[in-house]
Amino acid sequence: MTNESEPGSLILALHRASHATLDALTARLKGLNLTASEINVLANLADGRTRSIRELGSDTATKPTTLTSVLDRLVGKDYVTRELDPADRRSFRVSLTADGRRVARAARAAAEDLEQMALAAVSDTDLAGFRAVSRALSEVPR
Amino acid sequence: MTNESEPGSLILALHRASHATLDALTARLKGLNLTASEINVLANLADGRTRSIRELGSDTATKPTTLTSVLDRLVGKDYVTRELDPADRRSFRVSLTADGRRVARAARAAAEDLEQMALAAVSDTDLAGFRAVSRALSEVPR
DNA sequence: TATTGTTATACTCTATAACTATA
DNA sequence: TATAGTTATAGAGTATAACAATA
Numbered sequence: 566m567t568n569e570s571e572p573g574s575l576i577l578a579l580h581r582a583s584h585a586t587l588d589a590l591t592a593r594l595k596g597l598n599l600t601a602s603e604i605n606v607l608a609n610l611a612d613g614r615t616r617s618i619r620e621l622g623s624d625t626a627t628k629p630t631t632l633t634s635v636l637d638r639l640v641g642k643d644y645v646t647r648e649l650d651p652a653d654r655r656s657f658r659v660s661l662t663a664d665g666r667r668v669a670r671a672a673r674a675a676a677e678d679l680e681q682m683a684l685a686a687v688s689d690t691d692l693a694g695f696r697a698v699s700r701a702l703s704e705v706p707r
Numbered sequence: 708m709t710n711e712s713e714p715g716s717l718i719l720a721l722h723r724a725s726h727a728t729l730d731a732l733t734a735r736l737k738g739l740n741l742t743a744s745e746i747n748v749l750a751n752l753a754d755g756r757t758r759s760i761r762e763l764g765s766d767t768a769t770k771p772t773t774l775t776s777v778l779d780r781l782v783g784k785d786y787v788t789r790e791l792d793p794a795d796r797r798s799f800r801v802s803l804t805a806d807g808r809r810v811a812r813a814a815r816a817a818a819e820d821l822e823q824m825a826l827a828a829v830s831d832t833d834l835a836g837f838r839a840v841s842r843a844l845s846e847v848p849r
Numbered sequence: 850t851a852t853t854g855t856t857a858t859a860c861t862c863t864a865t866a867a868c869t870a871t872a
Numbered sequence: 873t874a875t876a877g878t879t880a881t882a883g884a885g886t887a888t889a890a891c892a893a894t895a
């Protein structure tokens with residue numbers, strides 16, 4: 566790997582890892598005919614928790630305009646429902662359908678599998694460090 | 708943050724962090740009128756090392772087809788040159804121009820700044836762990 | 850007035866496959 | 873035969889701005 570410890574290189578390492586894992590995940594789920602963004606949304610919803618579009622955007626760091634089209638497709642495939650939130654009728658509650666739960670579980674399983682394979686040689690300390698740093702980077706102000 | 712320690716969540720955390728930092732970086736460099744991919748390529752070239760397109764693709768985890776158009780634009784802006792490699796005339800050596808070096812340094816500086824801000828509260832151990840894990844994830848087989 | 854989400858537009862990123870040139 | 877890179881095409885992601893509905 567290049568730029569291993571040069572200043573400014575952390576973000577480059579992050580992007581490289583992100584691209585590589587998303588490619589690998591998409592390749593493993595090829596049979597399901599899902600795009601990277603669709604996989605990302607489904608995997609986030611896999612915990613069964615209903616989310617607003619805003620929450621989903623924050624969880625996936627995806628723009629609302631992107632989510633509109635991603636969700637349109639997922640609704641079209643009957644993997645997701647978009648229902649008006651009675652408590653705030655400006656916003657939607659996004660949930661998995663039965664089919665969606667099945668696909669989301671497959672996505673999560675593929676992600677777990679990928680992680681186990683990649684992390685076989687990595688210590689728990691490293692893992693804790695990874696989580697701390699990626700959380701810090703996720704919260705960086707624009 | 709959601710899914711903090713659920714299996715399969717590591718990759719989600721990675722993608723979130725990657726999106727968030729790239730957005731932040733793009734916002735900080737708005738004046739330079741560069742896309743995320745262009746910034747990524749320039750920041751990788753910032754060390755002054757000449758690269759083939761294949762190497763650049765591997766460093767940025769970007770597809771050759773994407774690089775063709777990204778490099779077309781960077782050449783058009785006179786930030787980069789694409790010269791035939793005399794040692795292997797199928798491939799190119801990609802280098803920064805003088806203008807390109809200036810812009811690449813700005814990109815790296817912005818990335819450093821972002822990192823310092825984000826990592827102020829993170830330990831060296833965490834940082835080492837982050838590097839180990841992102842390297843492992845970058846090398847995951849497709 | 851501010852926020853949620855969609856729409857419209859234009860541009861960028863991506864996959865795929867076919868292709869040229871070189872090895 | 874295999875590899876480096878481009879081209880062509882079509883689909884997906886993105887920013888931006890304008891918009892409707894609700895708060």
